[in-house]
Amino acid sequence: MDMVTQSGDVAADTGEEKRSSPLSNPKVRLGLLILAVIVAGGVLWWYLRNESYGKYQQSTNDAFVQADSVIVAPRVGGYVERVFVQENAEVRRGQQLALLDNRDYRAQTSQLQAQIEAARASANTVQAQIAEQQASAERAQAQLAAAQADLAFANREVARYRPLAASGAEPRERLDQLVQQQQQARAQLATRQADLLAAQRRFGTLRTQVEQAHSQGRAAEAQLEAANVTLESTVLRSSIAGRVGDLAVRVGQFVQPGTRLMTIVPTQQLYIEANFKETQVGLMRAGQPVRVEVDALPDLELTGRVASFAPGTGAQFSVLPPQNATGNFTKIVQRIPVRIAIQAGPEVRRLLIPGMSVHVTVDTRGAKGELERVRQAQEGRR
Secondary structure, X not given: OHHHHHHHHHHHHHHHHHHOOHHHOHHHHHHHHHHHHHHHHHHHHHHHHHHXXXXXXXXXXXXXXXXXXXXXXXXXXXXXXXXXXXXXXXEOOOOEEEEEOOHHHHHHHHHHHHHHHHHHHXXXXXXXXXXXXXHHHHHHHHHHHHHHXXXXXXXXHHHHHHHHHHHOOOOXXXXXXXXXXXXXXXXXXXXXXXXXXXXXHHHHHHHHHHHHHHHHHHHHHHHHHHHHHHHHHOEEEOOOOEEEEOOOOOOOOEEOOOOOOEEXXXXXXXXXXXXXXXXXXXXOOOOOEEEEEEOOEEEEEEEEEEEEEOOOOHHHHOOOOOOOOOOOOOOOOOEEEEEEEEEOOHHHHOOOOOOOEEEEEEEOHHHOOHHHHHXXXXXXXX
16 A cells, blocks of 8 residues: 555656646746747847848957147257247147247348349449440441541552652652551551451450359349248248147257257047058948047047058058068968048047047948959959
8 A cells, every 4th residue: 555655646746747847838938939039030130230231340449540740840950039839729820830040041141132232233334334335336436437538548649649650740759658658547447447346346245244243143142032941941830720739949949950849730630540450451442431439538429431541551661561581470460551531520629639549440331242243353354
């Protein structure tokens, strides 16, 4: 009896366990089914989302706000006489930043101006000499005409008295006097011709002197122009609009040409330089949209556009580029700098500072399927 009772108790316990299994409860099975459908739906949604969107999103936190800053340095040396700006001040394009002592340069321009005036005076003097020489040439021309007339008269007298002297009608001495006068007239004519030629050649000499004076004046004017540029360079002006940073100049300081005095940061022309891995840029193209998250502004998400790509990896432009053809080689994924244009208003740009860390995500769906088309085109050429 005891054995039968014990067996019956075991059977009863087994039945109770079977009846108390959660899977035997329809609600539990329905709940599990719903959970399985939700999980399957979630996996399917994740797969479809990744295939259509997720795998085309390329992100990196190796990105920083940048600006094409301008270093202010003098073209000439000298002592700093005045500084017109302060650290972090806003400046306009063309605004005066500093002034160097320019007394030596002003004296140099005055000296060159005096040289120009002297060259002009010299040219005027030679022009006056040319006018005088013109009168001298006219006088020589008149004297030549008179000598020609005298010689013609002497020739006629000799021709008239020669037959008379031969016939004895006139004395021989008279003919000799006329021949002598003829020779003197001929010599006088030669002298007047030489005087006229010398007067005419003098014009060339004077004109050369005028050109020389003009050349000296032009040379002095060119030097004056260069001196004026140097004089203007003593006033340092901002070539762009922005903010003053790294102000290192002080009044009374002696600066050499090229000395860094300050930096102008164009705060309204900021951009982002993101360094993506080379495995991420296959589908990246200029103009693709970008999401930007600034570490300093955690609750603010900005937008942008891919502007351009660097013509080489960052390693190529380093001071010591890698020489992979020597020694052992370890492959390292390279990074390519990508410039991103920020699309934001002035109220946001004033919060951004060059050097800030950002996280960027590029949507590359615009180039979807492009690599496949490239592969097909490559296979078609084969």
